Amino acid sequence: MISKTSRRDELAAFDDQLSKRFIQLDPAGYFLIYLDREAGLICAEHYSNDINDKGLAVDPETGEPIPCDGGAKRRPTAIYRGKTAKDLGIKITEEADPPPLTYLDHALYLGREFVKAEAALLSGQEYIQD
Secondary structure (H helix, E strand, O other): OOOHHHHHHHHHHHHHHHHOOOOOOOOOOEEEEEEEOOOOEEEEEEEOOEEOOOOOEEOOOOOOEOOOOOOOOOOOOEEEEEOOHHHHHHHHHHHOOOOOOOOHHHHHHHHHHHHHHHHHHHHOOOOOOO
16 A cells, blocks of 8 residues: 555656656746735736747847746736636636737646645745746
């Protein structure tokens, strides 16, 4: 019989491998997700980007690759806020015109992240975006 811990570790390792695959960046931009605990909200800042011939997101003004460490100083094109993952997802996919994403895998990723953020908001745990 497999323990819950080893099964959880096995699935985490499987997900880590999936995270290492190549993904095409959404030309509509990217999101930085965070919690506003004081207001009880999940927030998603949307940023536009250009994608160079190597598939890297670059700053539209400078053409330089955007660092993944959050070091870039840019202004979001929009900030979305929701009380729940579903609320935030509806604001982005149904209410925004046009929606700030164009790839289905990007929408699925955001949904997973919003659920993770909601769980962290409810539990008081730290939220870190993948």
